[in-house]
Amino acid sequence: MKVFSVFGISGSGKTTTIENIIKELKTRRYSVGSVKEIHFEEFAIDTKGSNTNRHRKAGAELVTARGYHETDILFPEKLDIPKILSFYNQEYVVLEGVTDYNLPKIITAYSEKEIEERLDDSVFAISGKIANSLKEYKGIPVINSMERIDELVDLIEKKVYEKLPDFDPKCCSACGYDCRTLGMKILKEEAKREDCTISDSKIKLKINEKDIDIVPFVQRILENAVRGVVSELEGYKENTKIVITLDNNHE
Numbered sequence: 001m002k003v004f005s006v007f008g009i010s011g012s013g014k015t016t017t018i019e020n021i022i023k024e025l026k027t028r029r030y031s032v033g034s035v036k037e038i039h040f041e042e043f044a045i046d047t048k049g050s051n052t053n054r055h056r057k058a059g060a061e062l063v064t065a066r067g068y069h070e071t072d073i074l075f076p077e078k079l080d081i082p083k084i085l086s087f088y089n090q091e092y093v094v095l096e097g098v099t100d101y102n103l104p105k106i107i108t109a110y111s112e113k114e115i116e117e118r119l120d121d122s123v124f125a126i127s128g129k130i131a132n133s134l135k136e137y138k139g140i141p142v143i144n145s146m147e148r149i150d151e152l153v154d155l156i157e158k159k160v161y162e163k164l165p166d167f168d169p170k171c172c173s174a175c176g177y178d179c180r181t182l183g184m185k186i187l188k189e190e191a192k193r194e195d196c197t198i199s200d201s202k203i204k205l206k207i208n209e210k211d212i213d214i215v216p217f218v219q220r221i222l223e224n225a226v227r228g229v230v231s232e233l234e235g236y237k238e239n240t241k242i243v244i245t246l247d248n249n250h251e
């Protein structure tokens with residue numbers, strides 16, 4: 001799954017840019033998902049006094065609103081990005097307004113000052129209103145999504161890599177960097193996505209069929225624990241594949 005964010009202040013052209021990107025990705029036959037970050041403290045579908053709110057107040061930990069054309073599962077908390085992405089299986093996921101995760105990013109802006117305030121090494125393109133008057137900023141292409149969407153999506157195809165983990169630097173540096181630095185180096189073409197060795201590990205963990213990244217020291221703990229127990233069993237052979245399934249539906 002390839003994930004990137006489009007961010008900028010309100011009215012800078014974010015949603016229009018994302019609409020154009022999604023349409024072009026669909027034209028190119030990719031499956032696409034999106035996430036919209038809402039910067040409004042009072043935002044809630046589950047409003048005070050609604051029936052779903054009454055379910056929650058009565059003690060339901062998870063509430064679902066099931067309509068004729070839409071089903072909304074109402075988590076009573078702000079989920080982090082990895083948790084949200086665990087519900088997606090599209091080839092591309094576009095995040096609107098998300099800045100707190102290890103991702104390639106596109107800035108949308110009105111002015112050079114706005115770009116400058118947001119620019120870092122995770123930004124690979126600039127778009128929005130500023131694209132009417134600027135073609136490049138500090139070597140980063142500024143692309144008008146209304147007129148040159150082909151070019152913007154070509155760049156997305158070239159730059160956006162398979163989602164990387166976002167571990168604490170203390171937990172993993174197997175590629176020689178921390179996760180965020182590797183992401184920035186991939187964008188600058190100074191490193192490759194394959195330099196993240198976490199998916200080559202001997203231990204694979206899936207929860208509900210989704211691959212879960214495990215930091216190296218936890219991999220070692222799991223490997224030693226499983227090998228320690230399984231090696232005592234009849235039929236165990238060195239260097240063979242071991243599969244354990246833990247199904248919580250069975251008591």
Ligand code: SF4
Pocket residue numbers: 164165166167172173174175176177178179180182195196197198
């Ligand atoms: S090897 Fe992968 S998980 Fe480990 S620091 Fe590098 S990018 Fe992060």
